[in-house]
Structures are given as structure tokens and as C-alpha cells.
Amino acid sequence: MVRIPPEKLSWRDFGGRVPRSAGAFLLLFLRRRFWPHVTLYALTAMGSMGLMGMEPLALRQLVEALEGAGGGGAWPPEVARWTVLLGVLWIGSALFNRATEAVEARTTPVLRAAVQAWLFSYVLEHAPRYFHDNLAGRLGQKIKQAPESCMALVTIAAHDVVRILVILAMGLVTLSQAHWLFAVLLVVWTALFLLASAWFARRLLVLAARFSDSVSQVGGRLVDVVSNADLVRAFAARERERGQLADLLRTECETAQRLRWFLIWLRLVQYNATLAFQIALVSLAVAEVVAGRMTIGDFVMVFSLANLVALNVWNLSGQLVNWFEQSGNLGEAIALLTRPHEITDRPGAVPLRVTVGWIAFRGLRFAHADGTPVFDGLDLEVRGGETVALVGPSGAGKSTLIRLLRRHWEPQGGSVEIDGQDIRAVTLDSLERAIGEVPQAPVLFHRSIRDNIAYARPEADEDELLAAARRAHCHDFVMRRGLGYDTLVGEQGVRLSGGERQRVAIARAFLGDAPILILDEATSALDSETEHLIQESLRDLMKGRTVIAIAHRLSTIRHADRVVYLEAGRIVEEGPHDRLLAQGGRYAALWARQSGGFLPETEPEGG
Numbered sequence: 001m002v003r004i005p006p007e008k009l010s011w012r013d014f015g016g017r018v019p020r021s022a023g024a025f026l027l028l029f030l031r032r033r034f035w036p037h038v039t040l041y042a043l044t045a046m047g048s049m050g051l052m053g054m055e056p057l058a059l060r061q062l063v064e065a066l067e068g069a070g071g072g073g074a075w076p077p078e079v080a081r082w083t084v085l086l087g088v089l090w091i092g093s094a095l096f097n098r099a100t101e102a103v104e105a106r107t108t109p110v111l112r113a114a115v116q117a118w119l120f121s122y123v124l125e126h127a128p129r130y131f132h133d134n135l136a137g138r139l140g141q142k143i144k145q146a147p148e149s150c151m152a153l154v155t156i157a158a159h160d161v162v163r164i165l166v167i168l169a170m171g172l173v174t175l176s177q178a179h180w181l182f183a184v185l186l187v188v189w190t191a192l193f194l195l196a197s198a199w200f201a202r203r204l205l206v207l208a209a210r211f212s213d214s215v216s217q218v219g220g221r222l223v224d225v226v227s228n229a230d231l232v233r234a235f236a237a238r239e240r241e242r243g244q245l246a247d248l249l250r251t252e253c254e255t256a257q258r259l260r261w262f263l264i265w266l267r268l269v270q271y272n273a274t275l276a277f278q279i280a281l282v283s284l285a286v287a288e289v290v291a292g293r294m295t296i297g298d299f300v301m302v303f304s305l306a307n308l309v310a311l312n313v314w315n316l317s318g319q320l321v322n323w324f325e326q327s328g329n330l331g332e333a334i335a336l337l338t339r340p341h342e343i344t345d346r347p348g349a350v351p352l353r354v355t356v357g358w359i360a361f362r363g364l365r366f367a368h369a370d371g372t373p374v375f376d377g378l379d380l381e382v383r384g385g386e387t388v389a390l391v392g393p394s395g396a397g398k399s400t401l402i403r404l405l406r407r408h409w410e411p412q413g414g415s416v417e418i419d420g421q422d423i424r425a426v427t428l429d430s431l432e433r434a435i436g437e438v439p440q441a442p443v444l445f446h447r448s449i450r451d452n453i454a455y456a457r458p459e460a461d462e463d464e465l466l467a468a469a470r471r472a473h474c475h476d477f478v479m480r481r482g483l484g485y486d487t488l489v490g491e492q493g494v495r496l497s498g499g500e501r502q503r504v505a506i507a508r509a510f511l512g513d514a515p516i517l518i519l520d521e522a523t524s525a526l527d528s529e530t531e532h533l534i535q536e537s538l539r540d541l542m543k544g545r546t547v548i549a550i551a552h553r554l555s556t557i558r559h560a561d562r563v564v565y566l567e568a569g570r571i572v573e574e575g576p577h578d579r580l581l582a583q584g585g586r587y588a589a590l591w592a593r594q595s596g597g598f599l600p601e602t603e604p605e606g607g
Contacts, residue, residue, distance in 0.1 A: 011122040018122070018338050022330035025338075026150055029114060034154075037107040042158040044103055048096035049163040049312075051089050053170035056308065058086045060301035067296065100159065108151040115147035119337050127342040128408045129369075134336070137223030138216055142333040149330035156319045156326075164316045171309045178298055179288060182281065189277045190313055193270070197317035200266050205324040207259045212329060214252040221248055227491070263321075270317055274310045281306040343407055343428070351430040354515045355419050356384025357546030359405065365413030366404060374400050375569040377414070384419075387547040389557035391587065392566035398550045401566075402518055405548070406435055418516070436514030438538075440521045440550075442505030444493030449478055450485035452493075452504055456512030465511060471540070472507035474500075510541060517542060519549040521556065554591050563587060 011018070014032050019025040030038055062082040075083075120143055131139075168190060175182035225232060225241050232241055285302040288294035294302075359382040367373045374397045382388045390398040403409045404416055407423055416423050423431055436456070444452050453474070454465055465485075469475045477500055481487045493501040509517065519538065539559070551557040558577045565573040565580070565587045573585050580587040 011118045014118065018340075020334065020338060022149075022153075022327045022334055025146075025330065025334050026153055029111060029118075029150070030154075033114065034107065034111055037103065038154060038158050041100065041103045041107060041154075042162045044096055044100040045159045045162045046166050048093050048100060049166040050170070051093040051096060052308065053167050053174075053305075055086065055089050055093075056301040056305040057174065058082055058089055059304055060295075060297035062086060062297075063300045064295060064297035104155070104159075108154065111154065112147035112151055115150050116143055119143045119146055119333075123337055125341050125344070126339070128403070129342060130339070135220040135224060138220045139337070141216065141219055142336055146330055146333040146337070149326040149333070152322060152326040153330070156323050160316050160319045164312050167309055167312050171305055174305060175302065178294065178302060179284070181284060182302065185277070185281060185284070186309065189273075189280075190309075193273055193277075193313055193317065194320070196273075197266075197270065197320045200269075201321045201324040204259070204262060204266065204321050205328050207255070207262055208325045209328050209332070211252070211255040211259050212332065214248070214255045218245070218248045218252050221245060266321070270314065274314050278306050278310050343410055345427050346424060349425060349427045352418060352421060352423070352426040352434050354434050357515045358382070358384040358417075358419050359516070359546060359548070360417040360420075361401070361404075361414070362417065363414035364404065364411050364416070366400065366409070366411045373569065375411070375414075378569060378571070380564065380571060382546055382548060384546055385544055386562065387542055387549065387560045389549045389551045389560040389563045390566060391551050391554065391557070391563060391590065392572075395568075396566035397569045398566055399520075402437075402520075402548065402550065405518075406437075407431060434514055435516045435518060436509045436512045437518040438502075438505050438509045438520065440552075442493070442501050444489050444496070444501060444504060446488065446491045448483075448486045448488055449474075449504060452489060453485075453507045453511055456508045460511055468507045468510035471510050472503045474503045474507045477503075506538070515545055517545050517547045519547065521550060521552050554587075554594055565590075 014028055017028060019028050062079065065076065065078040065082055068076075123139060123143065168186070171186055172183050175186055221244070225245070232238060282303055285294065285299050289296065289299050361378055361380040364375045364378040364380075366375045378397075378401075380401075390401065392398060400409070404411055405423070407416075407428060410424075418426075418431075418434070445455070450465065453469060454460060457464075460468075466475065469478065469485075478485055478487070487495075489496050489501075489504070493504070496504065535556070549557055549560060551560075551563075557563060560577065562574060563577055563580055564571055565585075567586065573580055573583065573587050575583075581591060582588075
């Protein structure tokens with residue numbers, strides 16, 4: 001059995017090559033890991049069909065032996081011999097079939113696991129922008145669909161194609177001995193039949209691609225709406241969503257019907273062509289027998305061989321359709337999933353070494369993909385152990401600055417450095433491990449509270465996890481739940497309140513203990529009493545660390561060492577809170593508006 005632990009398998013384990021077509025992708029796996037098993041698969045299929053192809057010859061000999069047996073009641077030796085041989089051929093063919101199934105059973109499931117693990121590991125290394133541009137449901141569907149297509153293609157190539165080649169070779173040799181015209185008819189009909197089937201399959205591929213696309217759109221819409229069911233309800237949009245889904249379902253239904261009708265006509269043409277071949281071959285054989293040029297045994301051989309060839313060619317024609325369909329599905333999945341990684345470790349990248357956590361943005365230039373400019377030569381330094389608060393209106397560049405620090409995006413100019421090291425020259429994993437973050441909208445897995453807290457440091461022991469939870473004021477609300485830390489939080493943490501989700505995220509940051517900390521209004525979802533407690537805990541956590549805090553409520557950053565006021569990607573003001581108030585500039589005006597009862601500003605994605 002092929003033993004590949006899927007949980008350990010990475011796309012780099014296959015030589016680091018990234019195929020961009022369905023055929024190249026499948027060949028990568030066959031050459032690297034599975035060629036002995038596919039070869040054995042093909043050999044067992046060849047053995048099964050080889051024995052099956054000898055059955056018409058044995059039948060001819062048996063019939064001719066029966067013609068000369070007379071009516072004595074005893075089995076002549078020749079009749080017994082050919083009867084036994086025919087039984088051996090049947091049993092042997094059946095045993096080879098079971099061997100084929102055994103090889104398939106021990107190979108294709110591992111191939112499926114390996115393909116999924118390869119694709120999953122590759123997709124995880126895409127930059128955040130890739131996941132923003134593609135629905136999660138569609139990506140998951142393609143990761144599951146690709147290995148199914150791989151298994152289907154392997155089965156067609158190593159089983160069905162091999163079987164038809166064997167029976168055609170045997171049929172050609174056998175029929176040419178009976179009459180040259182039989183062999184010509186076999187070759188011409190098979191070639192025309194398969195060529196026509198391939199032409200139809202090409203047309204079918206277009207229809208299948210349209211159907212697959214419509215199914216993907218319906219699946220993506222379903223996941224999107226179900227994931228945001230609360231939002232749909234909040235805007236009384238159920239009827240609207242039903243109507244939009246109905247349009248997508250109508251398109252899916254229409255493409256499915258066109259595909260099925262085409263298949264009906266295709267099968268009708270193929271079936272009639274197969275019947276025509278069998279009738280022609282049998283008619284020629286009957287004519288030869290009547291003319292005395294062939295025996296009854298020869299006729300039985302031709303008749304059974306014609307049925308065997310026609311059946312296998314028919315099956316292969318059906319698999320041609322499946323071949324093009326699965327090739328299209330695999331090609332579509334590969335085109336989507338294996339796009340070049342936008343942000344990768346550079347050759348020779350080394351782990352980041354954080355000593356004091358000094359962050360420097362030097363001559364930073366950045367514009368969004370649509371050309372919208374954000375920074376044009378921004379310079380900003382955050383000293384090691386310093387707490388810097390970023391404030392300013394929406395679109396000022398606060399969130400963009402954080403994403404550039406984490407290499408979620410790449411600048412078009414300038415550099416970002418940590419302790420003098422350009423972050424483009426260090427490994428992504430080491431960079432992410434050096435930066436902890438408590439976001440405004442925390443992200444939780446549909447796993448237990450324990451798993452979500454421990455995600456920052458899975459090797460942490462129970463005492464460390466509980467200590468982090470207590471410092472984030474999680475422990476009490478967790479223990480009030482029946483399963484305690486084993487409580488499942490639901491998709492996106494839906495079973496927890498907003499404040500509880502925020503505290504779980506804070507506990508995760510405590511446990512991670514990263515030297516650089518990013519706070520995105522980390523207490524925004526908490527009530528006043530809990531916010532006070534968390535602020536104390538966060539101040540404790542911030543000691544000795546470099547902290548960048550995105551602040552929307554200015555009351556939360558009064559104790560920052562420095563406040564940086566950004567506007568349109570430029571630093572307009574910077575300094576301690578009290579000094580900026582005394583200057584009476586932009587920051588002071590913003591403070592006055594919030595103190596006067598105005599709602600705190602919030603920043604959209606990418607601001």
C-alpha cells in the first residue's frame with residue numbers, strides 16, 4: 001500500500017514544481033509517487049482482458065468438438081478439455097478483475113488524499129488578497145473535486161484504455177485469420193466510432209463546463225447567504241435572496257437539461273453505430289458459413305468476439321466523454337487553485353531575529369490594485385518597546401500600514417524593517433510568529449474554546465492556557481458553560497457574544513506572547529466594566545513589547561507613548577496625547593468631536 005501521511009504532505013514534497021494544466025498535474029503525482037501502482041493496475045486489467053479475449057477461441061474449439069462428438073452420452077476428451085479450459089478462462093478473468101479492484105482500492109484513495117493535501121498546502125500559502133477575491137466555499141469545492149477527477153482519469157487510462165487496446169489487438173489477429181474483411185471492418189469501425197465519440201465529447205465538454213460553472217455559482221451563493229443568515233434576516237431580505245437564488249437555479253437547470261439532452265442524442269448515435277457494426281460483422285460471417293468457407297465454430301467465434309469488441313469500444317466511448325469532462329474539471333480547479341503565489345519567501349530568506357522590536361517604515365509607497373494611491377514616501381519609526389497609536393479618518397492608511405507590516409501586501413517602493421531587517425528578506429512564518437494581533441472583529445474557528453486559545457501556541461500546557469484565559473477575563477464565562485473549555489464556539493464563534501469572542505482573541509494573544517503586538521480597538525466590543533479590566537491586562541501585556549494600536553475611540557489610547565495622526569496616507573501630526581491636544585490641530589478637533597458625544601469613527605476594510 002502507498003503510505004503517505006496526508007497531514008504531513010506538502011506541495012514542496014513533489015519537487016516544488018507547480019503544474020498549470022490538468023495533464024501535467026496528474027503526471028506529477030504518477031511520476032513522483034504512484035507509477036508502480038498504476039503500472040500494476042494496468043497489468044491486472046491487461047490480464048483480465050487477455051483471458052477474456054481468448055474465450056471466443058475456446059468457444060470455437062468447443063463447438064467444433066461438439067459437432068464431432070456424436071450421441072453416445074459420454075464426454076469425448078476433446079469436449080471435456082475445451083470445457084475445462086473455458087471455465088479456467090472465466091475464473092481467471094474474474095480473478096484478474098478482483099485483483100484490479102484490489103489494486104485500485106489500495107491506490108486511488110491514497111492518491112485522493114495526496115492530491116487534496118498538495119492543493120490544501122499550496123492554497124494556504126496564497127496571500128490574503130487571494131482569499132478576499134475568491135469565495136471560501138468555491139475553493140473548498142475545487143480542492144475536493146480535483147482528486148475525484150484525478151482518480152477518474154487514472155481509471156480511464158490504466159483500466160479502460162488498456163483493456164480496449166488488448167481486445168482490439170487480439171480481435172485484429174483472430175478475425176484476420178478468419179477473413180481479411182473482418183479485420184478491415186473492425187479497424188475502420190473502431191477508428192470512426194472513437195473519432196466521432198471524441199468529437200462529440202469535445203462538444204460535451206463545453207456544455208459540461210457551463211453546467212459545472214453554474215453549479216459552482218449556486219454553491220458559492222448558498223455558502224455566502226447561509227454564512228450571513230443573520231444579515232439577511234436583519235434586512236428582511238429572505239425574499240430577495242430566494243429570488244436571486246432562483247435565477248441561479250434556473251440557469252443551473254437549463255444547463256443541466258442541455259447537457260442531458262446532448263447525452264441522450266450521443267448515446268442514440270453510438271448505440272445505433274454499434275448495432276450496425278455487429279449486424280454487418282454477423283451478416284458477413286453468416287454469408288461465409290452458408291458459402292462453406294467457415295464452420296459453425298468460426299461463426300460462434302466471430303459472433304462472440306464482435307460482441308466483446310463492441311461492448312468494450314462502447315464503454316470506452318462513454319469514458320471518452322468522462323475523460324474530457326474530468327479533464328475540464330481538473331483543469332478548472334488547477335487554474336483557480338495553483339495561481340502563482342503573490343507573496344512568498346525569497347530565496348535565501350532567513351528567520352526574523354527580534355531583539356528590541358524596532359519597526360521602521362522607510363520611503364513607503366503603496367497603491368491598491370485598482371490604482372488608488374495610499375502612501376507616497378511615508379517614513380515612520382516605532383521604537384522598541386514603544387506604544388504608538390494610529391488615528392485618523394477612514395481611508396487614511398492605518399489598516400494598510402498594518403497589512404504591509406505583516407506582508408499581507410507588498411509595497412511598490414520603500415521598505416519595512418524590524419530591528420534593521422527588511423521583512424522581505426525573512427521567512428513569512430517567522431514574521432507572523434513575531435507579531436501578535438487582537439483585531440476589532442476576532443476570527444474564531446468552529447472548534448472548542450481551548451483549541452481557539454491554544455491556536456497561538458499549540459504546545460502550551462494547560463496551566464499556561466488557563467493563565468492566559470484568566471488574564472483576558474475568559475475563565476469565569478467559560479466555566480459557566482457546561483463543557484467548559486471544550487465548548488464549541490460555532491461557525492465564526494457565533495455561539496459566543498461579541499465581548500466573549502473578543503476576550504478569547506485577547507487570551508490567544510496573551511498565550512502567543514509575541515514581541516510585537518497589534519491592537520485594533522481591542523476592547524471595542526466589551527462593556528464598560530470588562531473594558532476597564534481588559535485595559536489593565538493589556539497594559540500589563542504591552543510592557544516590554546512594541547505595540548501599534550489602531551484607535552477609533554481616542555479614549556483608549558490616551559496612555560500611548562505617541563499618537564500618529566494619518567490623513568490621506570501622510571503623517572499630519574504626531575506626539576504624546578497631551579501635547580497634541582495642546583496644539584489644537586486635527587487630533588484635538590477629533591478628540592473634541594468624540595468628547596462632545598459624536599460616535600467613534602470606524603474604518604472599512606483596507607482603510
